[in-house]
Amino acid sequence: MKLNKIACLLLVVASCLSCPNSLNSAERIYDLARMGLKPDSWKNASPILQRVVNRIKAECSPEDSIVLRFAKGKYFFHEAGAATRTYYISNHDQTNPKKVGIELEGFRHFTLEGNGAELIFHGRMLPLALLHSAHCTLRNFSIDFANPHITQIRVTENNAGQGITFMPAPWVKWRVSKDSLFEAYGEGWRTRPTSGIAFEEEKRHIVYNTSDLYMQTKGVTATPAGTLTAPHWKDSRLIPGTVVAMRTWHRPAPGIFLHRNLNTVLENIKVHYAEGMGLLAQLCENITLDAFGVCLKGADDPRYFTTQADATHFSGCKGKIISCNGLYEGMMDDAINVHGTYLKVVNRIDDHTLVGRYMHDQSWGFEWGEPGDSIQFIRSATMDIIGKTNRITGISPTDRQETAGVREFRITFRDPIDPQICEQKGYGIENLTWTPEVEFKGNIIRNNRARGALFSTPQRVIVENNLFDHTSGTAILLCGDCNGWYETGACRNVVIRKNRFVNALTSQFQFTNAIISIYPEIPDLEGQRQYFHGGKEGSILIEENEFDTFDAPILYAKSVDGLTFRHNILKKNNEYKPFHWNRSRFLLEKTNRVKIME
Incomplete structure (x- = not known):
């Protein structure tokens, strides 16, 4: 699964070349072994990292290229002496404050070089947070907890x-x-x-x-x-x-938290356990994961599980998300989930002003949009787009003075709002500006709960050369939901090519109607006037994949316009007894321009 290594490295190099340092900049290297934190010392690393990070901020200018370097070995982080921060993190429990092992904020041209360091955490901590930073690289280390909560x-x-x-x-x-x-x-x-x-x-x-x-x-x-x-x-x-x-179902914090960053690279990082997602990124632009893993510590690891929830999760990001050559196994949810968040219309103030509310209990408290962002409205019951795209001219919290912890926004729009949009019926607001392209290539996803890969973005998505091995539920899900999870939105350009699927659907979970499930949540499908996913001929292309399965369902599609399934290999095995309620190879509900050529 190393076919995309060169492509990923080229992207990293291009990212570096696109943002050269000033001629007045300096390279500053901070070696933790010389600053009081040697490997395998059993010292509490939390207060030492705080002191070092504060020193770096005091000594360096924004133009400097900074390297914070670990030596190979084990480092132990405890809650005592850790940074205490209030973070509102998408798709996690909004319990605050949080104890943060390594808190990095406001950096440019920063590299955290792990050199194979094993970062081991105790208690209930957020291991690493990178916020409000640009052109940063995290690489060559692992994250684990000494005593997991699972x-x-x-x-x-x-x-x-x-x-x-x-x-x-x-x-x-x-x-x-x-x-x-x-x-x-x-x-x-x-x-x-x-x-x-x-x-x-x-x-x-x-x-x-x-x-x-x-x-x-x-x-x-x-x-x-x-x-x-x-x-x-x-x-x-x-x-x-x-x-x-x-x-339990608690998700207090991810292993790595990214917020409001530009051009971030994570290379050769392994998350062996976290009580939430392995990685959660929100409101970031351009993220590359190369050889990132949420995985066991090898074939002899006595553990069978990794994270409490998704391996990687991207909420309200833009630019390009690249995940290549990764290993995702044993997690209690999906390998990757890419989406935005619908706000529910709870008050129409006038023809240019609405109040929108975060609805899901694990997704609120952070910025949703800014002036100039492009938006569209959707009717929750049918998932039909209502009116034309519009633009935000002003946005502010209505339930508090600051954005942190916000649930509701007062939003003004450039153009008049369609007259039918009001609080009496269910309508959602989708931010189209904060939607990313995605490349998910050369990854292995295996032995995990629920599903493999989820995508809800109108930008181009390429899923290529991956192995989905016993994902237990659907291997790939194209979703969209303005009723429960409130995760946007429709997929317009998706290529699923040259992947291998081995015995998905060994159990039933939400949205798992086939190995590839195109399943927007639409309560009133009969009342729907449009199609949710797609929009043109071949919008969703599934080709040259191999399906090796014990059961019947290969593809389920609902509310799709423009779906092509061609040149795929279908194999039957006897590893398990067929049991799925869906006995159709291809089950379609309200679709248009569909071509199926095995």
Whole structure:
């Protein structure tokens, strides 16, 4: 999967050449080993990194080229002495303040050189944040937590009458609470997991036809041998040897947080665990991931899971997102999700002014748009575009003085707003300016929960030369939803080419109607007057892919104008028994200009 290495490196070089430093600039190298932080020392790295970053800001000018250098080895970060920051992060729990291990803000021409450093975090932390910066590179390090908040256990006995007996993994700190519930804990945190994902012991695939497990540990009892029996947890699918990642639904922080950056490169970084996304980028322009991984620490890693949610997630970005030569495995959600956010119209003040509100509980509190941005309106029930594109002339919070923490915006528009748009019926506002192109090439996605890759952007998307191996749900989803997740928007130009799909759809999750699922959320499809995705002949092209599957559904498409499926190889295997409700190779609902040529 290294076919795109040269392309990625060329892009990195081009990015550097496009923003040369001033003739008066200097290269400044800060070597952490000479500044009080040697590898493998067991020191708390959090306060030292704060001091070093503050020193860099005091000593350097904006034109300087800065390198912050780790030596190879292990570094340990604790909440004590860490930076304390309030961040509102898309698609995460808006719990503040957050403890930040490495906080980088306001830099230009900055490189964090890891040299193979292993950054290990304790407690409940946001490992690394890069904000309001330009032309920055992060490379050659890994992120992990000493004691993950996901609890791994192994089923040792499954008795229909007595329940499930299990053994926690050696690193798990656990106890039985006073009210007889299984409880995991760590430095400053505790969890009582009620759900989980089951993995096959040998192959590490998610157990066939299980999806999200829901477990009841009330009345759990422990034995001197360290096993526990949960008499009310009964599930015949979990044979002895099954490994379960027991979890909650909390997402306090990603592994890496990018906000308001320009031209960012992340190279050869591995995130082994985070209690949210592996990487979350919002309101950024031009991001390149080269050999970025959300992955295990090799074939001998005793863990089966990585992140609590998506591996990578891009919200309200623009320019170009490139992800190449990556490895994404064992995460509790998708490998990549690219989208914007619909605001719901909650008040029409006059013909040029609306109040729009963030609706989802995990996506609010940050900027949504700025004067000059192009927007369009959409009717939530049918996902029809209403009126013509418009432009923002003014935008400000209505529910507080500052943008941080905002839920509602007062927005004025250049042109009169269509008369039907009001708060009485469901309408959304979509920002068309903050939408990126995407290249997703040469990646491996395997053994994860839910789905592989999600795209919701009108700009060009290329998905090429990837391996989707046992993604458990849909491998590729083109979505759009102004009713639940409120994630924009329609795809107008998508190429899915030369990928290999191996046994997707081993479980049922949301939007998983086929291996490739084009599934906008449209409550009133009969009332829809337009098509949501596409818009011209061949808008979505699926060609020269190989589908190796045990079940029937290959392609599902709803509300698409301009879809071509051609020159693909379809193979049938017997690894699992077919079970999906969709028995059609190609299932189409309200489509136009569709060409299917196997």
